Structures are given as structure tokens and as C-alpha cells.
Amino acid sequence: MAMRILITNDDGIHSEGLRILTDWARKLGEVTVAAPKAEQSGKSHAIEIVHPFSVEPLTLENGVRAFSIDSTPADCVRYAILGLREQFDLVISGINRGLNIGRDIIYSGTAGAVFEAAALDVPRALAISTEPSSFESALANLDRVYAFFKKHDLFSVNGIYNVNIPKDPKSIRITRQGGPYYSDEFPSYGGNLVMPTGKSIFRACGDLTLDTDATLGGHISISPLTIIRTDLGAFERLSALKVEEIPEK
Secondary structure (H helix, E strand, C coil): CCEEEEEECCCCCCCHHHHHHHHHHCCCEEEEEEEECCCCCCCCCCCCCCCCCCEEEEECCCCCEEEEECCCHHHHHHHHHHHCCCCCCEEEEEEEECCCCHHHHHHCHHHHHHHHHHHCCCCCEEEEEECCCCCHHHHHHHHHHHHHHHHHCHHHCCCEEEEEECCCCCCEEECECCCCCEEEECCECCCCCECCEEEECCCCCCCCCEHHHHHHCCCEEEEEECCCCCCHHHHHHHHHCCCCCCCCC
16 A cells, blocks of 8 residues: 655745655655645644634645645644544655754744644654755755665654755764754834844854754754653653652641
8 A cells, every 4th residue: 555645834835845845755655735825934833723714625736636724834734634534654844945953943834744743643754944045955865865764764763853954965964953043133114013033043063963063064964853842851850859749638
């Protein structure tokens, strides 16, 4: 039976990165697209629970079944699985125009989609991003990255991964989330309007186990992610100290 693949992103259903990824993924199995009607960058893991939103079925130019959804990437995954009541073997989010590394992962709609996939028990999910100037390096290295996953059986170790592909990459590195990458200023646009303007605050520390240093140093970074928000180290320390309240009898 062919692998069932769901593709989404946060740049919108008509984005170049989604088209490239969809064309590539067709050789892996049966592809369905559920992607935002308009750009949803920076929406993280947000979902809509207050207002109804539109879902428009359509067929992409390459013949792939698709749904244009007027909501977030996480909602696109939710609709495909819960709304259509379908199951998928793999969810791929991307290809995002712009890296998702360091602390910026917490804002990423690209990453939010794979977190939602994991929350809905999809066994494998990939977020794929590249440097913003073009998709050439990402496209040229998709086969290489997928072969790396298969060779090392990465999905037997973890279900969610964040992949960042720089221009003309050297090696492939297994990494962990790095520190600050971008921050914002809020210049006035007149009246009460402001608009965040991003600027890089990255400071290299030469540690290629960090996704920031590895990717910005010219390497493909592959980081295992988790939806668990508990600080397990802190939990274990507090449990050992028996920090609790016991009601008096």
C-alpha cells in the first residue's frame, strides 16, 4: 500500500515552496495538500475555535488533491485528519521561505503544523525550511535528506523533526534547538499602528550541535522535536525533594 502523505505550510497554498515540495513528494506516495488560503507565518500552533472558516477543495496544477483553508497551518492538519477523517503516514510542512532555527521555532507556523500532527498521532512529521533567497538548495537536497532519514532510521528514534537547509550545504548534522536568532523592533506606522521589524541577534558560539550554528555555518540541521512541554529534569528534581502539600487529617 502506498504511503499516504499530507503536505501543508505557513506561506499559503499557492506558495513556491509548497509547489516544489508537493512535486517532489509525489514519488514517495499518495499526496494530499491542506494549506492556508493566505500566508500564516508566525502563527505557531494557533487554532481557530471562535469563528467558522472556509475550506475550498481544489486540484493543483500537478493533479494533486488539495484544500485551501482560511486558517492556520495547525488547523489545516486538524481539518485533514479530523474533518476529512483520514489517516496519514507522514506529514511534511514546508518548504518554508526562511529558516526556522533557535528560539524562533516557538513562533513558527511551519513547526506548529508538525506539532499538531504529532498531537493527532501521526507517526512521522517533518518541518522543512530553507534560507529565504531561493529554494534551489532545498530542492537539490531533498533526496539527500530523505536518504539520510532512511539510512539511519531516524523515525524509529523520534516522530517529529525540524530540518533546515542552507545554501550549498556541506554536511548533515543532528542538532538541538539553539538560542536567539531574530528579535523585533516596533516602529510606528502613524496613528496607533506599529509593525514589527525583524533583525538578526544571532551570535555564533562554534557549537555545531546547535541548529543555529550548524545551519548558519553551512550545514543541514536535523533536530528531533517533542510536543512535551514539561521540564522533565525539573520534575524529577522536585519529585526527589518531595515538594508537595499533604492535607492535614
